[in-house]
């Protein structure tokens with residue numbers, strides 16, 4: 001889709017920069033990007049103030065890649081006035097006081113408002129967004145819909161066959177999101193399941209999308225470096241459940257935040273609730289979740305009806321995630337009996353989700369999971385404790401330069417549930433790795449009653465040590481990085497995939513090999 005700028009900017013706080021000739025109005029743009037590396041011929045480049053660098057510094061490179069106009073802010077105009085960054089005479093330059101605030105709406109106009117041509121499901125909450133979106137995608141496919149998925153692990157469409165690319169962010173930047181939605185519409189996607197992070201809500205990444213159904217999973221401590229407090233974090237999530245952002249919402253009311261969300265919606269906003277604990281009133285209630293293979297057989301009751309489905313994903317928390325996805329589909333108008341039959345026909349709600357309770361061996365049982373905050377670690381460790389005959393081992397660390405306040409609670413949870421705790425590195429980013437480990441080790445050692453606690457900084461060595469030290473009846477959980485394949489230490493990226501390390505440790509263990517620093521734990 002190509003649109004003249006004169007058609008897309010009326011109504012938006014955007015004006016031509018002083019000195020830009022009138023010809024800007026007839027300039028036709030095919031797309032918009034805020035990263036020069038993504039520019040296609042005919043795009044508008046939006047170069048704005050960033051946390052690290054100003055995007056206007058890349059305007060020349062964007063024009064060299066085919067950008068036909070530039071949108072920037074006042075600081076960007078100063079940069080473009082510098083001969084080192086000045087654009088060729090005649091390049092249309094537009095200016096807005098706050099570019100990120102307007103980018104979503106501008107991109108939606110340029111790409112032809114693609115979100116309005118899709119049925120859109122948004123999932124927010126601290127944990128379970130990715131999982132719930134895979135459940136939604138799986139169920140929608142079972143219903144014969146052509147579904148796109150946007151989330152932390154990957155962005156994918158199912159038309160005409162599966163196409164996936166790794167995700168950069170949980171929720172893409174506004175221009176990238178609109179470009180992606182336009183691509184999906186062009187491919188024939190009918191439904192979209194996407195994760196909406198609190199950062200995205202706060203930073204305006206989804207401002208131009210009105211979702212058909214929004215879902216809330218839960219809230220536990222995370223990202224307080226950005227939001228300041230749990231109230232601030234909740235307020236960011238809550239904004240999704242307003243008529244400006246979604247037509248209706250579904251809240252999982254197992255925690256107090258979900259209950260508060262369900263009870264506090266503005267008049268006229270359609271909100272429903274789902275819960276797995278009968279102590280909390282909910283429109284749809286899980287009345288039974290019985291073990292079925294590795295997962296559960298779930299019965300939901302609501303609106304005078306019952307709906308049964310199975311999921312192979314383990315843990316009570318996956319009963320909650322799957323039930324939320326199901327109730328979001330019901331909220332969208334799906335008939336419960338039709339959904340029940342479609343799920344039965346598809347063999348249940350059992351998507352394969354990279355790095356989420358991913359089972360890599362059975363004796364000992366070795367699982368890689370993305371649990372990286374207290375809420376996630378608590379539910380995963382409690383599920384594994386209950387199903388482990390032998391000893392429970394956990395290998396984990398904490399990401400650097402992020403909400404350090406959650407570290408002590410994670411360490412205490414590890415020793416509460418596990419027999420052996422190996423503290424290692426996650427993504428230290430720019431923080432000294434040893435200092436992060438110390439933040440975990442102190443509280444872990446202080447709280448350790450009977451557990452063995454040890455420190456092995458090198459994650460490969462830590463994984464190998466835990467696996468070679470485990471007996472067949474034991475469970476080893478490698479927590480925190482899930483599907484991730486890059487470890488960032490002091491600004492340098494290293495390849496590291498927990499699943500590959502587990503496989504090679506299992507091979508070494510089967511062959512009797514021993515690497516450096518391995519062996520039984522010491523106190």
Ligand SMILES: CC(=O)N[C@H]1[C@@H](OP(=O)(O)OP(=O)(O)OC[C@H]2O[C@@H](n3ccc(=O)[nH]c3=O)[C@H](O)[C@@H]2O)O[C@H](CO)[C@@H](O)[C@@H]1O[C@H](C)C(=O)N[C@@H](C)C(=O)N[C@H](CCC(=O)O)C(=O)O
Nearest residue numbers: 034035036050051052053054055058169170171173197199
């Ligand atoms: C706080 C935040 O969200 N920051 C994002 C933001 O960075 P920034 O504003 O500092 O941008 P910058 O690097 O200074 O660059 C400024 C501008 O120049 C452009 N640029 C920059 C370099 C270049 O070579 N060319 C170029 O055009 C950039 O695209 C940008 O428009 O824009 C960057 C480019 O898109 C993002 O990579 C970066 O995400 C950072 C890496 C990040 O970690 N974000 C996290 C906090 C985040 O958003 N997480 C949530 C999930 C949280 C969860 O639930 O787990 C998410 O939705 O992903």
Ligand SMILES: Nc1ncnc2c1ncn2[C@@H]1O[C@H](COP(=O)(O)OP(=O)(O)OP(=O)(O)O)[C@@H](O)[C@H]1O
Nearest residue numbers: 126127128129130131152317369370371376379380
């Ligand atoms: N409903 C839930 N409640 C608590 N923890 C959960 C729940 N669902 C999943 N988890 C845990 O959280 C981890 C992350 O799950 P998932 O990727 O689905 O969440 P997310 O919200 O997308 O996380 P992120 O935004 O950090 O990527 C899982 O690996 C699991 O350990």
